[in-house]
Amino acid sequence: MIEILSYTFFQKAILTALLASISCGIIGSYVVSKRIVFISDGITHASFGGIGLGYFLGLNPIITAMVFGILSAFGIRFISSKGNIREDSTIGIFLALGMAVGIIFIYLTPGYAPDLSSYLFGNILTVTSNDIVLSSVITLVSSAGIILFYKEILFVAFDEQYAKIMNLKVELINYSMIALVALVVVVNIRIAGVILIISLLTIPQTTALLISKKFNVIIILSIIIGLISSIAGLYLSFYLNIPSGASIVFSEAVIFIIVKLACLSKRG
Amino acid sequence: MNEPLIEIKNISAGYNGSKIIENINLTVYENDFLGIIGPNGGGKSTLLKVIIGLLKPDRGEVILKRKVKFGYLPQLNLNDSRFPITVKNVILSGLASEKKIFQRFNKNDHLKADEIMEEFGLTEYSNAPFGELSGGQIQRTFLSRAIISDPDVLFLDEPTAFTDKGFSKNLYKILLEKNKNTTIVMVSHDTGVISSYVKNIACINRTLHYHSGNEITSEILDKYVCPVEIITHGTLPHRVLMMHKDKK
Numbered sequence: 001m002i003e004i005l006s007y008t009f010f011q012k013a014i015l016t017a018l019l020a021s022i023s024c025g026i027i028g029s030y031v032v033s034k035r036i037v038f039i040s041d042g043i044t045h046a047s048f049g050g051i052g053l054g055y056f057l058g059l060n061p062i063i064t065a066m067v068f069g070i071l072s073a074f075g076i077r078f079i080s081s082k083g084n085i086r087e088d089s090t091i092g093i094f095l096a097l098g099m100a101v102g103i104i105f106i107y108l109t110p111g112y113a114p115d116l117s118s119y120l121f122g123n124i125l126t127v128t129s130n131d132i133v134l135s136s137v138i139t140l141v142s143s144a145g146i147i148l149f150y151k152e153i154l155f156v157a158f159d160e161q162y163a164k165i166m167n168l169k170v171e172l173i174n175y176s177m178i179a180l181v182a183l184v185v186v187v188n189i190r191i192a193g194v195i196l197i198i199s200l201l202t203i204p205q206t207t208a209l210l211i212s213k214k215f216n217v218i219i220i221l222s223i224i225i226g227l228i229s230s231i232a233g234l235y236l237s238f239y240l241n242i243p244s245g246a247s248i249v250f251s252e253a254v255i256f257i258i259v260k261l262a263c264l265s266k267r268g
Numbered sequence: 269m270n271e272p273l274i275e276i277k278n279i280s281a282g283y284n285g286s287k288i289i290e291n292i293n294l295t296v297y298e299n300d301f302l303g304i305i306g307p308n309g310g311g312k313s314t315l316l317k318v319i320i321g322l323l324k325p326d327r328g329e330v331i332l333k334r335k336v337k338f339g340y341l342p343q344l345n346l347n348d349s350r351f352p353i354t355v356k357n358v359i360l361s362g363l364a365s366e367k368k369i370f371q372r373f374n375k376n377d378h379l380k381a382d383e384i385m386e387e388f389g390l391t392e393y394s395n396a397p398f399g400e401l402s403g404g405q406i407q408r409t410f411l412s413r414a415i416i417s418d419p420d421v422l423f424l425d426e427p428t429a430f431t432d433k434g435f436s437k438n439l440y441k442i443l444l445e446k447n448k449n450t451t452i453v454m455v456s457h458d459t460g461v462i463s464s465y466v467k468n469i470a471c472i473n474r475t476l477h478y479h480s481g482n483e484i485t486s487e488i489l490d491k492y493v494c495p496v497e498i499i500t501h502g503t504l505p506h507r508v509l510m511m512h513k514d515k516k
Contacts (some may be wrong), residue, residue: 033352079357082283148370155361158351165340166364213352213397
């Protein structure tokens with residue numbers, strides 16, 4: 001069990017999992033507490049358009065997906081703030097359109113798309129050093145953001161109206177946070193893929209919510225739960241020879257069920 | 269009469285194109301205790317939101333005579349209170365406008381919050397999750413948030429909607445004390461409350477009728493019949509008033 005730690009690919013995977021647990025732990029706590037899970041999932045799927053575009057233009061698909069993710073996040077917010085179209089409908093449209101654009105570009109790209117399935121379903125073992133650098137930057141930004149602006153983020157998320165009266169920069173904070181959601185989701189796509197990545201931002205956080213109702217405690221618990229389940233998932237993936245994304249999500253779900261049962265039995 | 273503090277001129281406002289209030293002119297004076305009354309849907313909360321700056325009016329303007337600090341108790345929406353935050357943090361958020369970015373709450377802020385929680389019977393809930401409070405407790409928490417910063421003007425939208433009689437009495441005692449150096453604007457469709465505490469009354473049902481003073485004279489009744497029940501103190505009998513004539 002220890003010896004596989006000496007493989008470089010496994011060390012990279014562990015490092016990636018650690019970074020993902022931190023960034024997803026922080027941003028996911030915000031997503032779950034503010035109940036914007038659906039918009040976050042919409043952004044993820046919409047960013048697939050960027051992956052297709054990256055293939056087509058021969059660029060790093062993660063970078064183009066980031067641009068796509070942020071633009072669709074702002075697009076969804078902007079269109080639904082105009083009031084004519086409901087937010088859930090807007091999300092549905094962006095989600096499907098992004099996927100469609102991605103598929104079109106991939107089909108227009110000559111030749112075979114080699115690691116397409118790693119973007120769809122995730123494969124933490126294909127993570128490159130560049131990906132790790134990018135992930136470190138995003139993790140640093142998320143951590144610095146939540147530490148420096150904790151009270152602003154908390155108050156705006158809790159009650160926008162009152163935050164406005166308190167002269168907090170509500171719009172700036174909302175747009176920054178949704179952009180950060182897009183960045184965190186996209187930078188971690190390699191781990192669980194477009195289809196499963198939302199679970200890294202929701203299952204550990206929902207588990208943490210069973211234990212605590214304090215925002216800062218939820219963040220820390222989510223990071224810990226995320227880390228435990230991704231390392232467990234990695235070992236599962238390695239020994240059972242199954243995709244890492246699915247095994248990590250499975251581990252998260254198992255932890256959730258254990259905690260839920262413990263809560264139920266405690267209540268008697 | 270004191271100096272004017274807030275002047276509301278020709279305000280019309282509403283949501284998504286529909287007009288809720290029309291051509292409102294109103295002056296709030298320094299140290300005023302203004303009661304805004306009117307039927308459900310008459311535009312009480314809308315007017316409050318326009319004055320505070322939460323809703324942009326379609327027409328007209330709100331003029332502040334000097335720089336003032338607002339405190340606000342919104343009308344409660346009990347559906348949306350599940351965010352993981354403690355009661356004390358909600359109350360501290362009332363001090364957010366006084367904190368610079370990066371600045372944390374200090375010992376003084378916490379002492380102030382503790383004091384107010386004591387006054388409003390919330391001490392034992394200090395660390396409780398806000399989402400687990402009852403309606404009355406939420407209202408007391410929001411009241412604490414509204415007054416923790418010692419605002420110049422305190423806006424209250426239905427402050428007693430969820431609280432019990434005992435607390436309501438206590439609340440008005442606190443408000444009268446506050447009114448010595450705070451201007452208060454209170455919206456209510458509560459019967460028997462407004463006129464015994466306020467200095468002036470505005471009655472709003474799309475348009476606004478201003479009653480200087482808190483006594484309802486027969487002249488006012490003839491001119492501006494208000495569609496709510498008002499119980500007054502003094503020599504006037506308690507009575508139910510009829511609909512605004514212009515609403516028929």
